[in-house]
Amino acid sequence: MRKQFVIAVFALFVVSANAQKKPNLSFQAEIANRNGDTIKILNRNDGKEVRKIGINKQGIFKDSFAVEEGIYMLFDGKEYTQMYLKNSYNLKLKMDAKNFDESIVYSGAGSNENNYLAQSAVSESKYDYNSLLALNKEEFDKRLVEKKTADNLKLDSKKLDPNFVALQKKNEEKSLAGLSKYHNQILEANKLNGSASPTFDYENHKGGKTKLEDFKGKFVYIDVWATWCGPCRAEIPSLKKVEEKYHGKNIEFVSISIDTAKDHEKWKGFVTEKQLGGVQLFADKDWSSDFIKAYGVTGIPRFILIDPSGKIVKADAARPSSPDLQKQLDSLLN
Incomplete structure (x- = not known):
């Protein structure tokens, strides 16, 4: 009876421990025309390497590891793409490195958020920032508000993780603030046009x-x-x-x-x-x-x-x- 009691208590402890253990992120990638035999997951803020994944005999990059929920960068040895990662995601990526951003497609848990990032990168690359930055302050501010509204509508119209939506809106707000600061610098710099250049x-x-x-x-x-x-x-x-x-x-x-x-x-x-x-x-x-x-x-x-x-x-x-x-x-x- 005592032995059975000990076994039962031990079994209960194991079940409890497993219940508390959070599942890792599961990630795999199939990359055509790859630029190397390893890919890296990098911290978006400081560029430090979080994970290095090598290719296996089947030609697939596959790994499982714990992450802190947030935005990261995937680097294939030549180009970068943003990723939103969290534990419990089971992400599968397919892409062609020769047509990098345009070919990215995710499937599995977490695919909605990451496909949104990939598609946004393509849209942003086609956005005419040169024309935007050439506007006067009044027109620039008006266009910036329109862009923010349109970007927020895209986020709210899709079934995305609320944490991701909040983080993405925060990042976009920071990006637009940086763009506004840059535009102000351009306006100030343009006042120098036609004058004698400082020397060095x-x-x-x-x-x-x-x-x-x-x-x-x-x-x-x-x-x-x-x-x-x-x-x-x-x-x-x-x-x-x-x-x-x-x-x-x-x-x-x-x-x-x-x-x-x-x-x-x-x-x-x-x-x-x-x-x-x-x-x-x-x-x-x-x-x-x-x-x-x-x-x-x-x-x-x-x-x-x-x-x-x-x-x-x-x-x-x-x-x-x-x-x-x-x-x-x-x-x-x-």
Whole structure:
């Protein structure tokens, strides 16, 4: 009788313990034309690796692990996509890395939320932000309210996890606030157009120092960037193409790094490793450099276009990835 009692108590303890244990996230991915044999789940806020998943013999990335509910990034070795993860989800992803965002389809528990993120990424990539940022303040504020309303309607019209909806609305609010701040910076920067440009005298990656006056008689397209800046690095391939197209024309392409002094060697190595073209310079006091402060640079990448006489054409010029840049350069150089 005592033995049976002990067994019963033990069985009750096991059942209780199992009931308290939360199920892990179950995730698997089938990726056509994959960019590598591992994928990484990264923390959205700091980019730190949360999980690394290798491919199995069946060509599938599969794993089960505990997560803190929230938004993460999936990195396939080349591109990123956002994911909403929580324990108890059983997510299955199918995609073609050659048609990255457009091909993403999720199934299983948690698929509604993650398909929403994937589809939103495609919609956002097609949104005409250049036209939005070119508006005056009154029209910009009006369009921003319209965009917020439309985005919230999409969230509320679908059967989505309430926690996800609340988090997504918070993130979108933060994103729109950042966009509004950026627009205000553009309006302030545009006041500098037509005036004489502030100058600089910075270390050149090839040796010695280079100042703005060294380019007198030429247009100068300046890229203010840093090695740690993801959006800055994303512009590099487009910048290389623009440099190649206008090679031999009356224009110099100048990149000014605002990395801190402690990352000086990292900058030198990055420029060499990535075979960056143009004139590569290192600002003397990162964000506090006089040239950077004079232009009111508070976010990067930032692009500046100066004419042959040293006057500012655009204090907040179009990015290399924007067709507007080549349109403007064609009008100036041809």
